[in-house]
Amino acid sequence: MAVSSGLNEPGTLQQLRGSNQSGMRAYNERLVLSLVRRHGVLVKTEIAQMTGLSAQTISVIMRALEGEELLKRGEPIRGKVGQPSVPLSINGDGAFFIGLKVGRRSADLVLIDFLGCVRHALHIGYAYPEPDAIIAFVRNALAQMTSVLDEGLRDRVAGIGIAMPYQLWNWHEEIGAPRAVMDRWRRIDLRSEIAGMSSYPVYLQNDATAACAAELIFGHHGARQDFIYFYIGTFIGGGIVLNGSLYAGRSGNAGALGSMPVPGRDGNSEQLIDQASLMVLEGMLIADGIDPSPLWRTPDDWSGFEVHVARWLTVVARGLAHAIVASVSIIDFETVVLDGGMPSAVRERLVEETRRAVLALDLQGLDVPAIEAGTVGPIARALGAASLPLSDKYLIDQHTLMREA
Amino acid sequence: MAVSSGLNEPGTLQQLRGSNQSGMRAYNERLVLSLVRRHGVLVKTEIAQMTGLSAQTISVIMRALEGEELLKRGEPIRGKVGQPSVPLSINGDGAFFIGLKVGRRSADLVLIDFLGCVRHALHIGYAYPEPDAIIAFVRNALAQMTSVLDEGLRDRVAGIGIAMPYQLWNWHEEIGAPRAVMDRWRRIDLRSEIAGMSSYPVYLQNDATAACAAELIFGHHGARQDFIYFYIGTFIGGGIVLNGSLYAGRSGNAGALGSMPVPGRDGNSEQLIDQASLMVLEGMLIADGIDPSPLWRTPDDWSGFEVHVARWLTVVARGLAHAIVASVSIIDFETVVLDGGMPSAVRERLVEETRRAVLALDLQGLDVPAIEAGTVGPIARALGAASLPLSDKYLIDQHTLMREA
DNA sequence: AATAACTAAATAAGAGTGATTTATTTATTG
DNA sequence: CAATAAATAAATCACTCTTATTTAGTTATT
Numbered sequence: 001m002a003v004s005s006g007l008n009e010p011g012t013l014q015q016l017r018g019s020n021q022s023g024m025r026a027y028n029e030r031l032v033l034s035l036v037r038r039h040g041v042l043v044k045t046e047i048a049q050m051t052g053l054s055a056q057t058i059s060v061i062m063r064a065l066e067g068e069e070l071l072k073r074g075e076p077i078r079g080k081v082g083q084p085s086v087p088l089s090i091n092g093d094g095a096f097f098i099g100l101k102v103g104r105r106s107a108d109l110v111l112i113d114f115l116g117c118v119r120h121a122l123h124i125g126y127a128y129p130e131p132d133a134i135i136a137f138v139r140n141a142l143a144q145m146t147s148v149l150d151e152g153l154r155d156r157v158a159g160i161g162i163a164m165p166y167q168l169w170n171w172h173e174e175i176g177a178p179r180a181v182m183d184r185w186r187r188i189d190l191r192s193e194i195a196g197m198s199s200y201p202v203y204l205q206n207d208a209t210a211a212c213a214a215e216l217i218f219g220h221h222g223a224r225q226d227f228i229y230f231y232i233g234t235f236i237g238g239g240i241v242l243n244g245s246l247y248a249g250r251s252g253n254a255g256a257l258g259s260m261p262v263p264g265r266d267g268n269s270e271q272l273i274d275q276a277s278l279m280v281l282e283g284m285l286i287a288d289g290i291d292p293s294p295l296w297r298t299p300d301d302w303s304g305f306e307v308h309v310a311r312w313l314t315v316v317a318r319g320l321a322h323a324i325v326a327s328v329s330i331i332d333f334e335t336v337v338l339d340g341g342m343p344s345a346v347r348e349r350l351v352e353e354t355r356r357a358v359l360a361l362d363l364q365g366l367d368v369p370a371i372e373a374g375t376v377g378p379i380a381r382a383l384g385a386a387s388l389p390l391s392d393k394y395l396i397d398q399h400t401l402m403r404e405a
Numbered sequence: 406m407a408v409s410s411g412l413n414e415p416g417t418l419q420q421l422r423g424s425n426q427s428g429m430r431a432y433n434e435r436l437v438l439s440l441v442r443r444h445g446v447l448v449k450t451e452i453a454q455m456t457g458l459s460a461q462t463i464s465v466i467m468r469a470l471e472g473e474e475l476l477k478r479g480e481p482i483r484g485k486v487g488q489p490s491v492p493l494s495i496n497g498d499g500a501f502f503i504g505l506k507v508g509r510r511s512a513d514l515v516l517i518d519f520l521g522c523v524r525h526a527l528h529i530g531y532a533y534p535e536p537d538a539i540i541a542f543v544r545n546a547l548a549q550m551t552s553v554l555d556e557g558l559r560d561r562v563a564g565i566g567i568a569m570p571y572q573l574w575n576w577h578e579e580i581g582a583p584r585a586v587m588d589r590w591r592r593i594d595l596r597s598e599i600a601g602m603s604s605y606p607v608y609l610q611n612d613a614t615a616a617c618a619a620e621l622i623f624g625h626h627g628a629r630q631d632f633i634y635f636y637i638g639t640f641i642g643g644g645i646v647l648n649g650s651l652y653a654g655r656s657g658n659a660g661a662l663g664s665m666p667v668p669g670r671d672g673n674s675e676q677l678i679d680q681a682s683l684m685v686l687e688g689m690l691i692a693d694g695i696d697p698s699p700l701w702r703t704p705d706d707w708s709g710f711e712v713h714v715a716r717w718l719t720v721v722a723r724g725l726a727h728a729i730v731a732s733v734s735i736i737d738f739e740t741v742v743l744d745g746g747m748p749s750a751v752r753e754r755l756v757e758e759t760r761r762a763v764l765a766l767d768l769q770g771l772d773v774p775a776i777e778a779g780t781v782g783p784i785a786r787a788l789g790a791a792s793l794p795l796s797d798k799y800l801i802d803q804h805t806l807m808r809e810a
Numbered sequence: 811a812a813t814a815a816c817t818a819a820a821t822a823a824g825a826g827t828g829a830t831t832t833a834t835t836t837a838t839t840g
Numbered sequence: 841c842a843a844t845a846a847a848t849a850a851a852t853c854a855c856t857c858t859t860a861t862t863t864a865g866t867t868a869t870t
Contacts, residue, residue: 016440016649016801018433018456020829021854024424028856031421045819051423057856059821076864082818083864166770226655228735240735244421247647249737250631251772259770260734261727267672269727271767272734322666322674326731329665329677330633330645332654362676365571365664367656396421425856426827433829450846462829464848481837487845488837816867823860831852839844 025061028053030396032061036071036090037395038223043077043085062088070094070114070394090115095394096157098145098200099386100138101207102164102190104175104234105296107134108382111145111157114390116218116383120148128177129168131188139197159201159389160194163210163381165235166253174234174279203388205248207231209255210384211376212239213246215337217387217395220375228333230257230320231380232340232350236277242331245397262322275319278341281305281312299378300343309346313353320350321357328366339374347373430466433458435801437466441476441495442800443628448482448490467493475499475519475799495520500799501562503550503605504791505543506612507569507595509580509639510701512539513787516550516562519795521623521788525553533582534573536593544602564606564794565599568615568786570640571658579639579684608793610653612636614660615789616781617644618651620742622792622800625780633738635662635725636785637745637755641682647736650802667727670720680724683746686710686717704783705748714751718758725755726762733771744779752778 028051035050036042042050048058065071072091076084094114101108107129111120122141126133146154165171172182195202205213208231215221215229216239223244230238238257240247247254258273274280278295285292285308294304302309324336338351351373358371376383391397433456440455441447447455453463470476477496481489499519506513512534516525527546531538551559570576577587600607610618617634620626621644634644643662645652652659663678679685683700690697690713699709707714729741743756756778763776781788796802 016436016456018436018458018462018829019424019429020458021426021429021827021856022829024426024429025855028423031423035421043819051421053423053425054857055819056821056858057423059819060856063821078865080818081816081866083820083862085819242647242652247736250739251737253737253772254735256734256737256770258734259730259768261730261766263668263672263674267668269668269766271769273770323731323734325664325666326728327735329661329663329728330659330732330735331652332656332658332661334655361666361674363664364676365661365678367658423856426829427856429855430828448846459830460846461831461848464846465828468848483838485845486837486839486843488835488847490846812870814867814869816865818863818865820863821861823858825856825858827854827856829852829854832850834847834849836847837845840842 027396028057029061029065030394032058032065033070033090034395036088037217041074041087041089043087045085068094092117093153094156095390096146096149096153097386097389098142098157098160099210099382099384099388100160100162100194101210101382101385102129102134102162102168103207103381104129104165107137108379109138109141109145110379110382110386111148112383112386112390114394116387118379118383120145121379121382128175128181129185130177130181131184131190131193134190135193138194142197157200158393159203160198161203161205161210161385161388162190162194163205163207163385164190166206166237166256171235201389201392203385203392205385205388206237206253206255207381207384208233208235208237208257209239209246209248210388211339211374211380212241212255212337212384213387213391214376214380214384215239215339215374216241216244216246217391218376218383219337221335221337221372224335226331226333227335227337228324228327228331229255229337229339229374230276230323231374232276232278232316232338232342233381234278234341236273240331245395246391257323260323260326262319270319272319272323276316276323280315281308284308284312299341302343302346313346313350316350317353317357320354321361324354324358324369324371325361325363325366328369332367333369334367336369336371337374338371339376339380341378344373432801433462434466434470435799437463437470438475438495439800441493442622446479446492446494448492450490473499497522498558499561500795501551501554501558502791502794503547503562503565504615504787504789504793505565505567505599506615506787506790507534507539507567507573508612508786509534509570512542513784514543514546514550515784515787515791516553517788517791519799521619521792523784523788525550526784526787533580533586534590535582535586536589536595536598539595540598543599547602562605563798564608565603566608566610566615566790566793567595567599568610568612568790569595571611571642571661576640606794606797608790608797610790610793611642611658611660612786612789613638613640613642613662614644614651614653615793616744616779616785617646617660617742617789618792618796619781619785619789620644620744620779621646621649621651622796623781623788624742626740626742626777629740631736631738632740632742633729633732633736634660634742634744634779635681635728636779637681637683637721637743637747638786639683639746641678645736650800651796662728665728665731667724675724677724677728681721681728685720686713689713689717704746707748707751718751718755721755722758722762725759726766729759729763729774729776730766730768730771733774737772738774739772741774741776742779743776744781744785746783749778 074087092115169186212229260272264270479492497518497520574591613636669675687697
């Protein structure tokens, strides 16, 4: 029933709150969970060193987390002097989260465990997204989702996250939906609708930003603290990670990367979305009389479109390169992550071309960021949706530090 | 003797530290100081409400801060039911800070009090900055600076901040200095040199970012939580404020706004510094055979240059507008602050023209930010330098939360 | 092989700190 | 004088830290 937006409550001027013992303890527990998640396996003394907390404090916290079954102990490590150390790791069965991705052609519902493994997934396709259909889909699916869990684990579902394009109703033309249907999106509050179905807290986030969250929490990368993430789907969007936590912004609209001004082909300035999105590739195909529908139907195989894909990649890389250089002029990101709804081979080529395009620009005064492909895979958005309640309840972020009960 | 970089230690991967009671208390004290600074005057119950802390806790904290003479009580407010409430405000004599600005034509040294009032200021002019001269200037001035304070207050000087252009040595041509002199800058570590003169901690920051810090801490604005700041001087730079605190970035080089790509006059892309800086105006004047030196000699009166200033403003506003739109595509800043070394009338015109230029761009998908002039005045950079130790020791920021002894 | 010395991990007990709760005092209005 | 609000003292509670102890191993010596 609870309705919550995600990391920062947009609109709400979040007052600076004081801190008390329970807030401190909660912070330390989240810190431990975050560290164990990042490193996979840690022993207590390592955590004590990393956090600067005393061994005894860590001992107490660990026992509590183990008692809640959020952490589990491994086989003691022998062969070193002294008492064997007990490695601790995230207990996959510790908590579960539901993620809903609403896309242009389909919706996905996933149930993930505390490690980010998908325990159950449901999918519906459609010509265009309709609120009623999606609400019905979720309503029918919810019970089924949790029923795959053992009886005793069902009360560990901690919340539902939704990932969908920002202001979906503005895109009726691009999505190919009747205006009337898309107008219904404007009037409906999907978050409240879904919140009404259960007692879970419900979170809503822009789909590209959610994908960024998935990359942050579940991605395979070496503890990146700051990065900017671009997700190239039907549209383009992204997310910002600062100091190891997602920055959603004052209004929840940080990372509106599609609106970034970039030089157009005719010398005028365009928005990045006009160069770097699947809509552009689709337009190229249609202009040449080719049916673009395999782009969506077989997102792992675009082998029929080689010529157009190559042309498209050049445009996308050029646009991205400008956006990247502008980004690092503002925030000195060490890494840029590129991802999107495309075959992984195409994504690798995009990364390569973007690297080249960045180096072709004037970089004086800047550190060149590393440019890498996303590591989460095609379910990034649904996984990111599910990561919203996880992050809110169990991980530290810059803002939630001192505001527990 | 201590050497410290400012808010985040660049290069150092700041580990996530745990929290303990002293960290909690320090956080709450900084929180109270920050709130009183922001609101000017507050009574204890207001602070208790704002922070969510109990009245008793605030009572204890306030007594401690009053005991340290960081806060001072005002006349009790009578005329309401109940015991009169005691308004508390920042005690200007509570702490003092020294700021050094190193510029292209001059250096300034200021001593400010806890309220940001300048208690003493020294100035030297030069044709170009030389390390030895500046070090000698500081060495001779330090004793004089503190001697203006009453005997009992001299040990309340909390540190020295330095504001100077990033990698000064790269600009020998623009600065008009012999290459050999500027190369000495490359080898010298001004921070260590100055740290060696006293036991004060010394902080170093890019001059434009320091000006941004001054705007954040001493500016007259309504509690802005997120803004981007542009400082147009000989070069251009800026700063980023997120969640009410300066974001210096991983490498300390966030806000390298001069490197932002913007459309050039010939259709190609240029860097913002090539459009929005006093160097550009200077170049325009020289190209027309006019002596530009009054720009620096009488920074409050550019009345002789009306034609060129008008032309320059158009170029600057167009460049800034692009940079602003790119910025809000990444971070949804609610406000843009423009400042620089120019007469205030010119600055007002710049704000006006920039507002217009922003509205002429494609803003789809973005919230238009408010664009305002800086409120600190011509000493922004020196004041910002002095604000670095203040901020580090007495104000909350997102990172310093939990890392006290 | 048996034993002693050493080391590291884990944790129990007690101390210390700081926020909260409860109760009381103080100052003022009506 | 009753009602009310601000301020705070005392008692309580929660959490981390320090110190000391236990446990379980390795390494060196006999």
